[in-house]
Amino acid sequence: MTHLPPFALDHWLSAYDFATPPIAYNLASSTGPRWSVADLCALGDAPLAIDDAVLSYAPPQGSPALRHAIAAFHGVDADSVIATTGSSEALSILFCLGARPGANIVLPDPGYPAYAAVAQAWGLSPRFYRLERADGFAQRADAILAQVDADTSLVILNTPHNPTGTVMPRDEIAVLAAALATRGVPLLVDEVYHPLYFTAPQPSAAGIPNVIVTSDLSKALSLPGLRTGWLIDADVDRRARMIDARSYFTISSSPLLERLATHALTHSDAILDRLRAVAQANIAMLDALVAGSNGRLDWVRPDGGTTAFPWLADGRDSRPFCQALAAQGVLLAPGDCFGHPAHMRLGFAQQAEGFDVAAGRIAAALAAL
Template sequence: MKIAPFRIEQYFALHEFTAPHLLSSSDAECVSIADILALEPDAADQLFSQQLGYTQSAGAPDLRAAASAIYRTTTAHDIVVVSAAEEGIFAAYHALLQPGDHVVVETPCYESALQVARSTGANVTEWRRSADANWAHDLAALERAFRPNTRLIYINTPHNPTGLMMPREVLDRVIKLCAARNAWLFCDEVYRELEHDPATLLPAAVDLYERAISLGSMSKTYGLPGLRLGWLASHDHDALTKIINFKHYTTICSSAPSELLSALALRHRHVFADRNRAIVLANLALIDAFLVRHANRLSWVRPTAGTIGFMRVAGVKDTSAFCEQLIADAGVLLLPGTVYDEPTHFRIGYGRTSMPKSLRHFEAWLEKNS
């Protein structure tokens, strides 16, 4: 298997643990193990007595049940636990695709969605959204992208890096196109339940289409990436079995303490989502005011969900140098859009309580360099 370097993760590996001011993180504010254990009276005892044996490949039954409660139509049997969404992407693509298959991937995207698809030997067509169209979904382009051998389409809503949600009518049309070809719809929903207005929650793909696979994670909305735990939800049990068979070659099963803590956190997931939404909304108000002050240089399509957004820098053709200079001068980490093949943009994160301070450092640097 050949796979291209994962530019987003490479960039973070270089800077995430040294830059003092993180301003592009996609995970919401995290909490400690003690905070999670405080959610239920006997939780600490359960953790201390947890046997450190292998766990079930499909995931612990109570964890699968807690994850299935996120959706309208699923039970624990429709859930397979993975070691975070990243394993879900890897295992789903490799289990379901073979060389010669055709895949459509919505881009720009979290890069593994594109590169792992390519690494299977499948032919990949990008369904590319454009900043010039305000990131609107071009359904005519999607129809043109489909081929008779299209096996799977990957979409991501809420979206990394724009923080926008797919409109319901677009999702319905995507499902119709998949259904006409009996194709799988692989829907990355790791930012779901962090809609800035909870009333705008889009139905999960698994609740709308028999061959949909919804991807969820503890990492983003709930702010618990250190658990390294995610899940795939689908009514297509043949697909889930293929994924479990593939997982036997990656991790076999997930970490027992992570499963216990994840099940506990998911039973109280609204505590995390509500807390993180409050952080996001307070931070967004600061960014709104900041953008008014810097309207001559910076702009975005205001995100509607999640913890990240994508800003365009006027007059800058490649934001790599801009971001490198910002880290060197002010210690502020933004993610250059070059890692998404969108060099006029950078990704900003607003899911952390440290965001106001990081934004102040960014603004001081901008003012010095205007």
């Protein structure tokens, strides 16, 4: 039986965010501000009606309406789109199809912890390219290619990156994808935080040769409860295998959730406008927090996405610090959940109100170190 390691990040989040009462200020979350079903349905000129949705199966590749909405969001043809149950299922599909004896997968470090755990469950050995603090956590093509060998089945690039917020520009992605193509290795670009950028906006990597894109509604689009994700791939044969895999894994999405997801994507501008307003206001408060910490807290300011990865400048383990803040109602994610104990993941896009209170409590805790 396959052994999955404890999911330390989810254990930490669940212990506090689903507690009674829940945490007051959740700065550990990587999502945007929350939406109710009523708020979502009210977007647009005419409210969305869902009471006539038939609770049957949907097509395994997703309904035509949903796939066209996803395609419009990324600027691609709808034929290249496959709906999935969140990006988590998308990853499992790709890892399953890429598994073979002795194969490996190349991943960022730090990075989303589920990459390595789920890849190993499918028999893929993780190889890591390091995002160096001294280099601003930049994702470099040369560092990625240095980890690729004859047994590499897939390379993952996450941009904007979780947890650091760094961004690889589209032209650099294209160069990397072309170099990998000469080795017969596809590049998966995880775009769940696209299109939230604080520097120059970047187009989606969808449509670049040798690139598969995955994304979902959970992060930049702030709707994790819809459990809707997707894969975008120009390779017809590989898409057919993905659809077969999805048919085995989950059969299809819920038609009800697909209708809500289609409506959300159709009105994504309104959702993203709210996200940007919250993120821009809160990241300005983070600028002030770091600047006023008297050198106790340092960071690389995110170029995009909803998370930052600051660290305690004296190098101490951040978990006791995060535990003390949680007792005061402020939740951060300790860096040991990402294999970097001095760091913390700090999400700044979900907390639409009270971020100033949370930042004040963090400042007071830093001053007491």
